[in-house]
Amino acid sequence: MGDPVVRELHELDEFREVERLYDEIWPQVAGQGRVLTVELMRALDHAGNYVAGAYRDGRLVGATVAFFGAPIGETLHSHATGAVAGSGVGFALKRHQRDWALARGLRRITWTFDPLVRRNAYFNLVKLGARPEEYLPNFYGDDMVDAVNSGDRSDRVLAVWRLTDPRVRAAVGEAEPAVRDADAGARAESALVERDGRPVPVRTDAEVVRVAVPSDIETLRRVDPEAAAAWRSALREVLGGLLDAGARVIDFDREAGYLVARRG
Known part of the structure; x- marks a missing residue:
């Protein structure tokens, strides 16, 4: 497949x-509201914010909606990006969003994601070069209305996403890829591991730690809600505690999870 065509939307x-x-991407619980409405997209676009769609063979296969955030004149906050899975659409949307932001003198794009969803963490940290900088407990409350998130905190x-950071420029093909810090991974100790499908926190004072996530939290929510809830609590305690203490996430591995440095 060729690259999708991404353009701003106004109609x-x-x-x-x-x-x-x-x-389709976030099916709604019966009788509840939507992720975004036509009216809100119209208002955001009219006020000069960002609404864009990705098309393949004339069919909409992805979309992203963002608005200006704080610090004013520096940040675009990406509220919702949804795409047909496995087709490179998400990456094309983010590249277009980055170009749009840079053309307006912005320096960074922010967004929130569920840290338990392994594929999203890999996409955001490895494919795009973004970094998690703040843990937000129960950010949208207990009343999320889509079937994907319903029932979970x-x-x-x-x-x-610091738009001119060398890591980001390498991710979008503007610079040579940086050499990943193999030494950091080699000296890391586990702070959260998986045993028999459940999370187990591990006490460690290591400067670099690994924080595991389950292989498929969305399936786990359906088949074992108790285990899913345990993962939520454990990740909040371990990853949230590390970020609150000033640690920074420096990488993500599909099998091992987050790589976190306590300092530096």
Whole structure:
């Protein structure tokens, strides 16, 4: 497949397409509201914010909606990005969003994501070069209305994408890839591990630690809600505690999870 065509959206019919796509990606619990409405997208666009769609063969396959955030004149906050899975659409949307932000003199894009979702963490940290900088317990409250998140506490981390950082420039193909710090991974000790499907925190004073996540939290929510809740609590305690204490996430491994440095 070729790269999707990404462009800004301004018309009501286009916003209706986005609304339908988001309903497919985040199915709503019966009788509840939507992730984003046509009316809100219209208002955001009219106020000069960012609404864009990705098209392949004339069909909408992804969309992203963002608005200006604080610090004013520096930040774009990306509220919702949804795409057809496994087709490179998400990466194309983020590149377009970055170009749009840079053209307006912005320096960073932020967004929130569920730190338990392994594929999202890998995409954000490894594919894009963003970094989680703040842990946000139950950010959207207990009343999320989509079927994907319903029934779970809405903990999120704030990802910060520093648009001209060498790591980010390498991720989007503007610079040579940086050499990953193999030494950091080699000396890391586990702070959270998985045993028999459950999380087990491990006491360690190591300067670099590994924080595990389950292989598929979305399936686990359906088949073993108690285990999913245990993972939520454990990650809040371990990863949230590390970030609150000033540690920084320096990498993510699909199997081993987050690599976190306590200092530096």
